[in-house]
Amino acid sequence: MTTADPALRAIECKLDEGISLSLEDGLTLFRTSDIHTLGRLAKTAKERKSRNEVYYVLNRYINSTNVCYANCTFCSFSRGEKDVDRVRMSADQVVAKALETGTNFNQLHIVGGHDPRQLSLDYWLPLMRRFKEQLPHVQLSLFTAAEIDYMARRHRLSYDEIVAQLAEAGLDNVNGGGAEVFSERFRREVCPNKVDAAHWLEIHETLHRHGVASNATMLYGTIETLEERLEHLIMLRESQRRSPGYNAFIPLAFHPDGNALSHHGWTSGLDDIRMFAVSRLMLDNFDHIKAYWMIQGIKVCQLALEFGADDMDGTHGSTDEEMIYHSAGTRSGQYVDDREFRRLIEEAGYVPVRRNSTYQTFPHDWKPEDGMPERALAGAGAV
Template identity: 50%
Template sequence: MTQTPTTLETIADKLRASEPLSRADGVFLYTQAPFHEVGKLAHAMRTRKNGKRAYYVVKRYLNTTNICYAGCSFCSFAAHEKEERAYRMTLDQILEKACAEPNDYDELHIVGGHDPKQTSLDFWVPAIAEMHARIPHVQLALFTAAEIDYMCKRARCSYSEGLRQLRDAGLTSLNGGGAEILVKRVRDIVCPRKASAQEWLEVHRVAHGLGIQTNCTMLYGHVETIEERVEHLALLRELQAETGGFKCFVPLAFHPEGNDLERYGWTGGIDDLRTIAVSRLMLDNIDHIKAYWISYGIKMAQLGLHFGADDIDGTVHNEQHIYRDAGSTTDQSTPILELKRSIEEAGFEPTRRNLLYRVLEPA
C-alpha cells in the first residue's frame, strides 16, 4: 500500500481530527513546512486548548549548589569542589533564602547538581519537611529526574521508595530538566555519566504513578539532529499517553558560553519559534507549552505566545545561575506588573497560576 506523502494539508487534517502527528510529520514541520504556516497551526492548537490566557507564576528559584561531577559537556554551571567558584549552601542558608520575606510567592523551584555532600535523600528529606512546615502555602518544585536517579542510586533504593520519602516530606512536583535529548547517541556525547534516557523516563513514570505531576524539557541547538529532536518529543508524548502526568513542556535553547560545546553557537530566533510551534503540534496530549523568558528574553517569549506557547514562566524572586553562567544577558528577575504588561502587549490575558496550573486570584 502506498503511503500518503506528508504535506501541510495532511498534517492539518490530522490536527482537525485530533490525531497524533507522526515522527515524519514532525520532521516535515521542521524542515519543509513554511515557517509562518507552522506558526498558524500551532497558534490554532494553543487557542483551542487555552484560549487567550497566557500563564505566569510568582516563584523563587534557588540553585543550592554548583558542585557537580556529572561532567555534562553543555554545562557552564557545574564546578568541582576545589574550584574557586564552587559553592554549596548549608541547610540554614537554604531555609533562610527559601523562607525569606516577602514569602508571598506560590512556587519554590530548586535545582542543584550531582553533589555528593548535598544531593542525597538524607539531606533533602528533612530539609523539605522543614521548608514545608515554614512555608506551607508554597508548592515545592524540586529536583530533576537526573538528581532523583543520583539520590536513589546513592541510597540504594528504588525510585518509588525515594520519591515516596520526598513526596511525604512535602515535595509537590519534579522539575523537567535533565532530559536534554532522550536519544542514546546524543547523551553519549553530552551527558554520558548522567541518567540514561530510559532512566529519565522511568523516574517520571514512577513519579506520575505516585501522584506527583511533573514538567518535561528538551535542550536543543547543540549536537542533535532534527530527527533526534522529533524522537525526543515522540517519547515524551508516548509517556504522557501512558500516565497523563506531565503538566507542561519547556523547550530550552542551548546557551553556548563557557562550556565544551561553545562551537555550536547560539540558536536563532526562527529555530526557537519553530521549535516552540513543532512542540505544540507534536505534544497534543500535554496541555501547556512554555516560552521560558529567562532563556529566550521577554521579547522572544512574547512572540512565542503566538507560536504555540501559553506560558512564559515568571520567576520574580530569583537566584537563577544556570543561564547566567552560560552567557545569558537576560535580566534574571522581573516585576509582576512588567510580566503582565508584556503579556497584554502581546495580545493575551495575564493569568497567574500555581505549580499545577490552578488559576490564582488576583491575576
C-alpha cells in the first residue's frame, strides 16, 4: 500500500515484527500528516487483537455522590458539603437506581468522588455483597485508584489490605479514572490533591495480583505535551508487563464547560482519532481500546473503529444520569440502546459482541433467566 510519509514505513516494520514502539516513534505518529496510513496501521493492530469483533456492554451507570474535595482544576462535577446541588445517595437509593429499569445488564458502573461521608468500607462492603446476592450475573465496576487511595488513607490500611477486602466483597473491575496524565508537572498544576502516578500504578498492580481487573485512562487536551502523553502510555505498557490485568485503555477528551481550564477549549475530531490510533499502536500489550461515546460522541466513536478502537462501551439504563461529563458540557445524550450499538458497529463493517466488564461474552439477546452461557463461564475469573 502507498504510504505518503516515509517515516511510517520503519514503524510499520516494527509493528510487523512485534517490537514495541518508542517515544520517538509515538511522536512521529502524532505529527504525521498521513492520517490514512496511521488509521490503516491502527486498524491492522486492532484486528490482530480482536479480529473483526467490536464490543459493547449492557450497563447501569450511577454517580453515587458528587461531593469531592480533590479540587482538580479540570473538573466541573465536584460539589462541596454546603452546595445546594450536591448529591449523596444512600445504599438503598443506589440499589433502587440500579434496578430501576430491570436486571438485564452485565455491568454496574459506579463513579463518585472523594466524599468523606460515603467513601468508606462501612458503606461499600455491605452494598457490594448486597449486589452480589441480588444480581449474581452482574459484574461490579467500581471506584478509581484515586478513590481507593483516599479510602485506604481514611482506614489506615495498606493497598494490599484494602484491595483484599474489596475483592472478597465481590469487586470485579476498577474504573480507569484518576490517571489524568502521569507527568509530575501536569499533576502539580492540575490535580495536586489526587493520588500521584506511582501510587495510581501501584494500586492497579495490587488489584491485578488479587484477581481484580481494571481499566486505564488518560485525560488529554489541556496543558500536557505530546511527550507527556507518550510517557503516560509507555508507563501503562510497563505496568501491564509487571502485573497483567488491564482490560482496556480509554482516551478521555477534555471537556471545557464550567471549570478552570475552559480556555483550552474542545479537542478536535482529528486530535481524537489520532489519540485512538496512537494509543492502539503504543499499547501493544493491551487487548482493548475503548471509544467511550459519552465523551467523544457516538459519531466520532464509530469513526474510531477505523483508527484502532474495538469497544464502544455500553448502554446506560434509560433513567441513568451521567453527571461528570454532562457537567462539563458534553454534547452526547444520556442513553443509547443496544440495538443502536449493534447497528453502528455493523455499519462500520464489524461484528458486534456483547460483553461484561472482563470481556466474557454473551448472545445479544441473553437474559438473566437464561443462565450463564458457556462462553461467559469459560472466561470466568479471567482478568
